[in-house]
Amino acid sequence: MNLLQSSLSLQPVTGLSLWFMAIFSLVFACGAFYGKGYMKHYSGRPLRNSFHWINYAIAYISMMLLCVVENSIAFLVCWEIMALSSFFLVIYESDRPETIKAGINFFIQSHISVVLLTAGFMLIATRTGSFSFDAIPEYCAQNNGMAAFLLLFAGFAVKAGFVPFHTWLPYAHPAAPAHISGVMSGVIIKIGIFGILKMITLFSINFVTAGAIILTVSAISGLYGVMMAIMQHNLKKLLAYHSIENIGIIGMGIGLGCIGAGEGNAILASLGFAGALLHTLNHALFKSVLFFCSGNVYHGTHTLNIESLGGLAKKMPWTAVLFLIASIAICGLPPLNGFISEFIIYSGLFGWMQGAEQGVTTGAVFSILALVMIGGLAILCFTKAYGIIFLGSPRTEIQAHEMEPCRIIPLAVEALIMLSIGICPSFYANLAGSALECFPYAGSTALAASTDLGLVGLAGLAFIIIAAIIYVAKSRHNAQRQVNEGPTWGCGYTEGSPKIQYTATSFVKTYVQLFSFILGSRKEQKLPEGIYPAGGHFESESYDKLESNLIDKPLGGYRRFMDRFSFLQNGKMQFYILYGIIFIVFILILSIIFR
Amino acid sequence: MTSLILILISALFFNGIIIRVKSISAGRKGPGIMQPVKDVIRLFRKGSVYSEVAGPVFRIAPAVYLASVIVACLCVPFGHKAGLIGFRYDFVFFAYALALGKFFCIIGALDTGSSFEGMGAAREALYSMLAEPAFFLIMGSLALMTGYSSFQSIFAELHPSGPMSWALTAIAMFIFLVLAMIENSRMPVDDPKTHLELTMIHEVMVLDNSGIDLGLILLTGYLKFAMYAAIIANLFIGSIPVGFGIPVFLAVQAVCAVIIGLNESFSARFRMNHNPQFIFTLACIALLAVFGVMLMSGQLV
Numbered sequence: 082m083n084l085l086q087s088s089l090s091l092q093p094v095t096g097l098s099l100w101f102m103a104i105f106s107l108v109f110a111c112g113a114f115y116g117k118g119y120m121k122h123y124s125g126r127p128l129r130n131s132f133h134w135i136n137y138a139i140a141y142i143s144m145m146l147l148c149v150v151e152n153s154i155a156f157l158v159c160w161e162i163m164a165l166s167s168f169f170l171v172i173y174e175s176d177r178p179e180t181i182k183a184g185i186n187f188f189i190q191s192h193i194s195v196v197l198l199t200a201g202f203m204l205i206a207t208r209t210g211s212f213s214f215d216a217i218p219e220y221c222a223q224n225n226g227m228a229a230f231l232l233l234f235a236g237f238a239v240k241a242g243f244v245p246f247h248t249w250l251p252y253a254h255p256a257a258p259a260h261i262s263g264v265m266s267g268v269i270i271k272i273g274i275f276g277i278l279k280m281i282t283l284f285s286i287n288f289v290t291a292g293a294i295i296l297t298v299s300a301i302s303g304l305y306g307v308m309m310a311i312m313q314h315n316l317k318k319l320l321a322y323h324s325i326e327n328i329g330i331i332g333m334g335i336g337l338g339c340i341g342a343g344e345g346n347a348i349l350a351s352l353g354f355a356g357a358l359l360h361t362l363n364h365a366l367f368k369s370v371l372f373f374c375s376g377n378v379y380h381g382t383h384t385l386n387i388e389s390l391g392g393l394a395k396k397m398p399w400t401a402v403l404f405l406i407a408s409i410a411i412c413g414l415p416p417l418n419g420f421i422s423e424f425i426i427y428s429g430l431f432g433w434m435q436g437a438e439q440g441v442t443t444g445a446v447f448s449i450l451a452l453v454m455i456g457g458l459a460i461l462c463f464t465k466a467y468g469i470i471f472l473g474s475p476r477t478e479i480q481a482h483e484m485e486p487c488r489i490i491p492l493a494v495e496a497l498i499m500l501s502i503g504i505c506p507s508f509y510a511n512l513a514g515s516a517l518e519c520f521p522y523a524g525s526t527a528l529a530a531s532t533d534l535g536l537v538g539l540a541g542l543a544f545i546i547i548a549a550i551i552y553v554a555k556s557r558h559n560a561q562r563q564v565n566e567g568p569t570w571g572c573g574y575t576e577g578s579p580k581i582q583y584t585a586t587s588f589v590k591t592y593v594q595l596f597s598f599i600l601g602s603r604k605e606q607k608l609p610e611g612i613y614p615a616g617g618h619f620e621s622e623s624y625d626k627l628e629s630n631l632i633d634k635p636l637g638g639y640r641r642f643m644d645r646f647s648f649l650q651n652g653k654m655q656f657y658i659l660y661g662i663i664f665i666v667f668i669l670i671l672s673i674i675f676r
Numbered sequence: 677m678t679s680l681i682l683i684l685i686s687a688l689f690f691n692g693i694i695i696r697v698k699s700i701s702a703g704r705k706g707p708g709i710m711q712p713v714k715d716v717i718r719l720f721r722k723g724s725v726y727s728e729v730a731g732p733v734f735r736i737a738p739a740v741y742l743a744s745v746i747v748a749c750l751c752v753p754f755g756h757k758a759g760l761i762g763f764r765y766d767f768v769f770f771a772y773a774l775a776l777g778k779f780f781c782i783i784g785a786l787d788t789g790s791s792f793e794g795m796g797a798a799r800e801a802l803y804s805m806l807a808e809p810a811f812f813l814i815m816g817s818l819a820l821m822t823g824y825s826s827f828q829s830i831f832a833e834l835h836p837s838g839p840m841s842w843a844l845t846a847i848a849m850f851i852f853l854v855l856a857m858i859e860n861s862r863m864p865v866d867d868p869k870t871h872l873e874l875t876m877i878h879e880v881m882v883l884d885n886s887g888i889d890l891g892l893i894l895l896t897g898y899l900k901f902a903m904y905a906a907i908i909a910n911l912f913i914g915s916i917p918v919g920f921g922i923p924v925f926l927a928v929q930a931v932c933a934v935i936i937g938l939n940e941s942f943s944a945r946f947r948m949n950h951n952p953q954f955i956f957t958l959a960c961i962a963l964l965a966v967f968g969v970m971l972m973s974g975q976l977v
Contacts, residue, residue: 392789394731405733405783414776415769427768428825435820442970446816446963453812456772457805460779464801468786468794474729533763540747540761540769544776548736548743551892555739558888563723569790570727570883572873583786583794592802595952 096515097282098148100358101275104365105148107498108267109141111491115373116260118488122380123173133173137261140166140269147272151214153202160198164191167269171257183256190239190249194273197236204229217283226286233280234295241273243332244302247325248628251313254321255385259376262317266324267369271361274331278357281339282519288343293444296336300451303329305599305627307458311465311589312600312623316375316385319466320368323411326455327364330423331357333448337429342521346436351527352429354520358513359502360422366499367410367419370492374404377488378470381481387469387585389479394471396481399489401471406496408463410503413456416541418502421509421534427452428532465588474579504542506534586621593623601626679754679906682922686929687895687902688713693930697937712898716891724887729789737784738885738892744777745899752906755913755921756832764825767815771808774859777896778804785881792873796880799948803865803877806955807858813962814851817844821969827910835915840972845911847965853932854958856904860897862936865954867945875948905932 094102116137120130143163150156168191172184202212208224209216220226239246250270254262277295281288306325313319338353340346377400378393379385394401410417430452434445475481483489502509507529514525571577593600601624609617649660692709699706726734750760751770761769782801785793819825821844822833836845858865861878873880882893909928913921946954 392729394733394787409776409779412775412779413772414779415772420769420772424765424768424772428765431765431816431819431825434816435823435825442820446813446966449812449816450809450959450963453809454805456775457808460775460782461801461805464779464782464786464797468783468797472731472733472783472787473789473794531764536761536763537769540751540763540766540773543750543761544743544747544773547746548740551742552736552739555888555892556735558720559724562887565723565725566728567725568727569729569788571790572792572883577790579789581791582789583791583798588794588798588801591798591949591952595802 094149095282095519096517097275097278097519100513100516101271101361102145102148104271104362105141105144105268107495108264108365108369109137109144111369111373111495112260112264112267113137114491115263115376115488116258118485119258119260119376119380129173133170136166136169140170140264144268144272148275153206153212153214156214157195157199157202161195163269163272164188164195167191167261167265170261171253171265173258173261174256177256180256183252187249187253190246194236194239194246197232197239198276201229201232201236204232214283217280218285221285226284227291230280230284230286230291231294234277234291237273237276237280238298239273241270241277241328241332242302242325243298243328244305244325245627245631247302247306248625248632250324251309251318251321251625254324254372255315255317259317259372259379262320262375263369263372266321266372267365270324270328271365274328274335274357274361277335278354278520281335281342282521285521288339288521290343292336292339292341292343294336295332295339296444296448299329299332299336300448301329302326302332303455304451304458305329307455307462308596308599309623309625311458311462311592312602314387314585316378316387316466316470317372319387319462320371320375323371323459323462324364324368326459327360327368327411330426330452330455331360331364333452334358334360334422334426334429337426337433337448338520338523340433341429342523345522347522347524347527348531349429349433349436350520350523351517351525352425352432352531354523355510355513355517355525355528356422356426356429358516359425359506359509360419362509362513363410363418363422363499363502366495366502367407367417370403370407370495370499371411373488373492374400374407377484381484382479384479387466389477390470391476391579391582392472392474393481397471397483399483399493403489403492403496404471405467406499408467410499412459412463414460415537416500416503416544418499418506420541421502421506421537423452423456424537425510425528425532425534432531461589461592465585469583469585469588473582476579476582476584504538504545506538510534599626601629677760678757678918678922679752679759680749682754682925683749683752683899683902683906686905686926687898690901690905690929690933691898693933694937694940697934698941701938701941712894716894716898719886719891719894720888722887724889726886727788727790727884730787730884733780734784734787734884735889737780737787738889738896740780741777741784742892742896742899744773744775744780745896745903747773749899749903749906751827752903753828753831753910754925755910755916755918756828757918758826758828762826762828766826768812770827771811775804775808781881781893788884790884792880793883795874796877796883799877799951800861800881803858803951803955806952807855807958809959810851810955810962811855813959813966814848817962817966817969818848820966821972831910831914833914834911836912840968844965844968847961847968848911849908851958851962851965852904852908853935856901856932857936857939858955858958859904860900863940864943864946865951870945875945901933901936902929905929908932 143159146159168188174180205220206212209220242250303326306322310319310322334353334357338350341349410419413419413423430449517523604621606619691712748770751766753759782797785797818830822830824830836842866877909925913924
């Protein structure tokens, strides 16, 4: 009872919690409306569906609770509820073995995060004797809080998907139903970001060091995520790697904000944290739209393999438009919302560079370089994804059809919010103001004083208007002239077929060759043999080098090591009794020696 | 506003000068200086042929492409007089607006379902990704040197004095010039006059565009050249009165066009697989400029 009281002690909810609760509620609501349509395809399984929706509600409630609890034990309990319910959400299609495999992977990794969090909170509780979050500042006053902070950061980083803790994302997202992928990528991984931000408001440590660490990890996450995303040919896996990239961008904002807080630089702190908060909202919006669209593509065509799609824009026009809007947003291009948050982070990074002291400038320069590369690579990735899936002509015989309105309208609502953020960013920056006040030195006045967000929005609006004017003028001009349709120009070749189109693999081939030292890809080929050559085949697939080196290889080594002791487990009852006797004798001897 | 008008004027002549320089150095009689503009006007009079495969994206793409360059031109100041769009870190907006134009150009090419256009699109996407860091780094170094953060304030503060800042100006000039050539797919990255689709970049992306669409795309190319040359001109005209600034601006435009023309006359195109190295070298040179500025302001040692 005491625990309950202290964890739910009716303290006013902080602006930070409110900001995240608003984002979570928005995406969960859109996901529910969308999921209602999505689940119509599985209406034959009422029991399983009820269980699914119950878990959906539980996941939502636990996320809300995570935002308001002020006690580490209550936090861990809610965290566990959230992890379990999202596990059940992921394994909805549990009759498929790969779903179960992905689910177990997700399950284990979310519990690694629980272990790290528990260790971090225990470290604090053993020193202060209190599980309340109020004890954290007290702990930091007496000890160097860095170790506890880094433990908790690692725990939250597993959930958020920072490299090298990202390996569960590319499995869990493709396995889950589309509305769950959207909600997971949009908001459930953001609970990790919330945790990191919450800890920053509580801890008082050397924020410059912490910020530098977070910034480095984030820049690597961002780059690695987008570099891997380009290689993927499963649409959902591609989007999952993009979540890692966007978490990286959010993390860069957090790192920058921490450095600002450490240096006592109000402008830097405001820009960094505001960029992170806004990008959290932005990513929640465009990533959920993208995942929902991928669900529409999946149900329209029954495949997620980019290589076999094509020309969907004609058959699924609404999905195509929404996917295009979200693609532009995720690339961080004006006039949509992704640009706004990236612009704020750019402003912070350039400001940091200009005001930095000796040696620090280099860090700023390389952070800017990372963000620029992320932007450029994202454009490469999404021109590929959009162009190959929705444009051109179908690459295989696919029967595609548009989805019912309830699977379009929630997405359109989100797209409108995205556009409104792009055009009036200052309004949303003000909304984030009370969340921003939670951080040391940060505030909306410093933010407003250090960027011209209103003008950025106007410039985006100007872009839309100019493009619209040119387009209308062009259409009118064409209306007065002869406009014909003909086959695509084949440079003299007249027997064109959809098969000669550029594929996703060929679109990124030069890139893959260029970055082959980072990206892993396997090739398997068999040349045609015999007098009448036949039977040749070629296969290439990409794999995650970090995953294979950091997880698969050590695990394989561990397994080989443990295999040496497999003779002990030989299935004969006599031996097991013998082990028991040996153990008892051993204990007896020990107790005699150390009496 | 001044800068926009001047960019529009110089865009009329820029490609003409390049063509004249090329024909003079090749000993040909060659077309007149207004030929590129006449080409566009002729295209505007024509009707269009659209591919049966292409959808709305293909029709919107040229408009967005042109709009992106116009918006970018609006950001460019004239010395200490700001452009129509001007705010802190407007050069980030400038680069990203151009990127949106490129995004649409690329998906417009993919919309036709042609193998050749896909090839061009893939190359354009990769090369513009590789070229982007150079722009940000060189603008970063200028921002670092002057301590200001928008195009207008940086250029107003910038006046070459002393060997170090002259060196930086030279590097910046070089980078903007090569960027202009890469963005417009000219030598040494791409040869606009090549006759083989397999070796093209930009030209092969717009194979299916005709009539007004092609006209808009050509116009965009001219504007892009003039825009980059305007940025180069801005390196010099920040601190001099407008009266002198205008002739200097036009002279810089002409000199840039002549340099590009000479370069195209006397050099050959790279092999396609050397392009990424070449383009990324630009980013490395820009990095040198950043370190140069840091050295100058004592931030490195």
